[in-house]
Amino acid sequence: MNTDNVAVSGETIDYGPRAFLDTYDPAKVFSAIDQFGRYAYANQPQVMLWNLARFAETLLPLLAASEDEAVGRARDALEGFSSRFQAAYHGGLARKIGLSSEDGQGVALAQDLLSRMAENEVAGSGRYTGRASRALP
Numbered sequence: 001m002n003t004d005n006v007a008v009s010g011e012t013i014d015y016g017p018r019a020f021l022d023t024y025d026p027a028k029v030f031s032a033i034d035q036f037g038r039y040a041y042a043n044q045p046q047v048m049l050w051n052l053a054r055f056a057e058t059l060l061p062l063l064a065a066s067e068d069e070a071v072g073r074a075r076d077a078l079e080g081f082s083s084r085f086q087a088a089y090h091g092g093l094a095r096k097i098g099l100s101s102e103d104g105q106g107v108a109l110a111q112d113l114l115s116r117m118a119e120n121e122v123a124g125s126g127r128y129t130g131r132a133s134r135a136l137p
Contacts (some may be wrong), residue, residue: 002063006051024117045085 007013021028026042029104032099034040039047056074062068090107097113 006048008055012048023121023123024114025121026114026118045082045089048083048085049078052081 005013021041026040027037028041029037029039031039037043053074056078060070060074063073063130090110093098093110093114094106097106097110099109
């Protein structure tokens with residue numbers, strides 16, 4: 001994801017040939033011009049927040065008559081993004097491996113799995129789809 005492929009709803013809309021991680025690598029960059037990793041996979045939450053902040057800037061005249069008040073309202077709206085994102089991300093990770101995110105143990109196990117996948121260059125999406133497609137005894 002980068003700044004030109006996020007919908008107003010906050011969803012990423014770029015599902016081209018490089019939309020998925022073949023091998024899990026949090027530092028993976030999909031653009032030859034991104035030499036510093038600004039849009040690396042691990043940086044996606046910060047990029048989304050930056051995108052939302054730029055969008056909020058365009059809405060300032062609609063948020064309040066005073067620029068200071070409008071900026072304050074925009075900041076208030078964006079303030080909880082990081083914690084809400086992390087909660088949703090960690091919950092999704094725990095569910096992917098069939099655990100609850102309620103006690104935090106599922107999140108810790110999922111994070112450990114991702115670390116091991118990165119260290120061992122294991123396929124990203126296939127790790128989960130392969131597990132789901134196996135027949136149960």
